[in-house]
Amino acid sequence: MDKGRKCRMEKGNFLEPCIPLSQSFAAALNVKAKGMCRNELTNVKTFERTCGFATLRSGDFEKEGVVLAFCPFCGKNIMPKHLKQEEEKKISQERKERSESIEI
Numbered sequence: 001m002d003k004g005r006k007c008r009m010e011k012g013n014f015l016e017p018c019i020p021l022s023q024s025f026a027a028a029l030n031v032k033a034k035g036m037c038r039n040e041l042t043n044v045k046t047f048e049r050t051c052g053f054a055t056l057r058s059g060d061f062e063k064e065g066v067v068l069a070f071c072p073f074c075g076k077n078i079m080p081k082h083l084k085q086e087e088e089k090k091i092s093q094e095r096k097e098r099s100e101s102i103e104i
């Protein structure tokens with residue numbers, strides 16, 4: 001492994017962590033783990049993995065966790081395209097709903 005290697009996003013959706021980030025992960029793919037965790041989403045209809053990302057479960061975010069947009073060690077953007085698109089859909093839906101409620 002190349003120690004100077006930064007995080008990479010395979011196909012824009014699957015996190016390949018740098019060494020310090022991979023060393024900071026709690027037990028692999030454990031949904032209940034605290035601290036820095038590695039997560040994956042799988043489409044239950046097709047059993048296809050849709051994205052892999054890092055979350056932090058700590059303090060106020062201990063239960064739900066927060067998705068890391070950037071690696072705290074190498075600074076690379078590690079937000080999967082899939083999650084970005086879902087977030088953009090949610091924001092545009094909220095804006096639409098807000099503008100509709102203002103019109104009434």
Ligand SMILES: [Zn+2]
Binds near residue numbers: 006021071
């Ligand atoms: Zn990194």
